[in-house]
Amino acid sequence: MDLRQPNNVAHDTTSMELIERDHATVAATIYRYSSIAFQRGEGAYLYDFEGRKYLDFVAGIATMNVGHCHPAVVEAICDQARTLIHGACHVGYMEPYVELLEALKAIAPGHLQDGKGILVNSGSEAVETGIKLARYVTNRPMIVAFTDSFHGRAMGALALTASSTLYRQRLTGLLTGVYHTPYPYCYRCPLMHESPETCGLACLNLVEKALQTVVPPEDLAGIIVEPIAGEGGYIVPPDGFLQGLREICDRHGALLIADEVQTGLGRTGKMFAMEYWGVVPDVICLAKALGGGLPLGAMLARADLVDAWPPAAQGTTFGGNPIACRAGLASLRVIQEEGLLAHAVEVGDTIQGRFRRAREELPIIGDVRGKGLLVAAELINADGSPAGEIIKAVIADCSNPTEIGTSGIVLTKCGAGALRFAPPLIITQEQARKGVDTILEVLGRHQW
Ligand SMILES: Cc1ncc(COP(=O)(O)O)c(C=O)c1O
Structure with missing residues (x-):
């Protein structure tokens, strides 16, 4: 060749x-x-x-x-490719990077409108950035996650993923401090209840139980959850579940981390699926649609948390690449304008x-x-x-x-x-x- x-x-x-x-x-x-x-x-x-x-x-x-090759996205990519392809966020400042985070803040729920963020390259990296932040700022080691959830395949994110043992075969010894409890998959209730109307949010009670038996609340950095379990089967949780997680996190000073990598940016009919339940997380992880088809991820979090992370503790060479940011901005604009x-x-x-x-x-x-x-x-x-x-x-x-x-x-x-x-x-x-x-x-x- x-x-x-x-x-x-x-x-x-x-x-x-x-x-x-x-x-x-x-x-x-x-x-x-x-x-x-x-x-x-x-x-x-x-x-x-x-x-x-x-x-x-x-x-x-x-x-x-x-959609594929939307003219506005193609134009933004070509225009940026003629202007600046890569600069690296650690080396200097880039306008598309800032503009995209400003755009995310403008559509973010509640106090995240005043949040701050980091751009990365994928969903796995966005999730890992979120849990690193949670562990650093709380100085606590444990994360609660859910079965049937998918948070990525990189070794840190994989420690949270629990939608299939296939992804974990021969990889025992992943990130420690992760505890899984059942996601409320009501069609096939993991606790064999008849219906979500009568179970009394049993899956939420199991989180409480974990905090009494295996996860000391003072060691809990955060709870990570997909507002709708994606790879696990597009499982919509019953009303009250996500609100309950918010309340548990507040009670114990832990962070609620929403993995909106698949659900975010309009997919569910809201910019963020958490909005269906009126829940504002402390951290949102995004990727997939964020780059308009180019590799891009983001972690947006409460400003006070992000400000507590010291300079250079986190970063990446390509994250927030200007072409991906411009494609993402164009895509976001189309979602809003159309x-x-x-x-x-x-x-x-x-x-x-x-x-x-x-x-x-x-x-x-x-x-x-x-x-x-x-x-x-x-x-x-x-x-x-x-x-x-x-x-x-x-x-x-x-x-x-x-x-x-x-x-x-x-x-x-x-x-x-x-x-x-x-x-x-x-x-x-x-x-x-x-x-x-x-x-x-x-x-x-x-x-x-
Ligand atoms: C909810 C969720 N989180 C994280 C990821 C991982 O994203 P990536 O494949 O970009 O690493 C995925 C991918 O499907 C996902 O659906």
């Missing part, structure tokens, strides 16, 4: 050739949900090397909130409504849940167990345009057996309806 002409391969590549080259070169641990090779993207669609069109119900894992929060709720309601109605004829659909355009339909086997194998077949069939006669659909799962719907927020009602019709048609073929 002639590396002086990096584009000479792409022109006549076929999807199959690229996949073969990938298999010969890329680590097999990089798991793919589909066998689609993405050549380009536009709006709510992706295209492969043969020009086949796919409706994108994944958005690069809840990242491309304003009214995408309200739109996400409307389209999300359409998707949920259609799946709820379909459940009457398709008992394979066990549960439908979510907020805004963060929606899951949990598929079940006849005995009620998660339909992990069926889901693979459904995703494969949906991704096959010749099989389904129109454009294919890019789909993934979350949790043990939930179809995950996280399309770009710009998806139209009509596109969403067509996508849902196709998925339901495919589900009908897999109904037991």
Whole structure:
């Protein structure tokens, strides 16, 4: 291969050739949900090397909130690339870095409007920055986290992640001081209660119990929680759970850390999912949609906490890269100017409504849940167990345009057996309806 002409391969590549080259070169641990090779993207669609069109119900894992190659984002990237590509935040000051944090403060809930932050490169790093801050400023060693939660795969973040043992195999000996208690996954109650209405917030009581038995409150630096468990299955907690965590943190002088990496910046129909429960955390971790498709993460926290962290205790070479910041600013502006929060709720309601109605004829659909355009339909086997194998077949069939006669659909799962719907927020009602019709048609073929 002639590396002086990096584009000479792409022109006549076929999807199959690229996949073969990938298999010969890329680590097999990089798991793919589909066998689609993405050549380009536009709006709510992706295209492969043969020009086949796919409706994108994944958005690069809840990242491309304003769709693929939005002109405003492309323009911001090109403009910044001509101006300053990298300077490093430790070496000098950069306007896009400051501007993005100012923009985040302006939309942040409550006292975080006066907060301060740090920009990093990924969700894992944003989470690790949050727990490092919590441990430093409280001078306490312990963190409470939840099962079914996903906070990233870097070794610190992985110590908090508890959505699958697969990620932890042979890695015992992660960050110490982390204690997990059950996330309120009410459809499959970890405590076998009948319903969230009658359980008395039993999962919250288990946090209290932990503070009486294993986690000395005076050692508790913070509680980290996803307002809606993302990778764990788009699990929406019952009312009162997040408010209860806030109260527990206040009572014990610990910090509430909201991991809004997947839920943040409009995905759920609010800028921050915590707003649904009126809870203001001490620390918010962001990434995914933050960079408009470029790698970018952020930790925004109470100013008094951030001010207590001494200079140079935390940092990164690339975090807050000016191009990523400009892309993120452009994306945020589109979300606000195009009214995408309200739109996400409307389209999300359409998707949920259609799946709820379909459940009457398709008992394979066990549960439908979510907020805004963060929606899951949990598929079940006849005995009620998660339909992990069926889901693979459904995703494969949906991704096959010749099989389904129109454009294919890019789909993934979350949790043990939930179809995950996280399309770009710009998806139209009509596109969403067509996508849902196709998925339901495919589900009908897999109904037991
Ligand atoms: C809630 C949450 N936190 C953290 C992460 C980790 O982000 P990254 O993959 O950018 O490290 C993810 C990724 O899916 C996530 O969903």
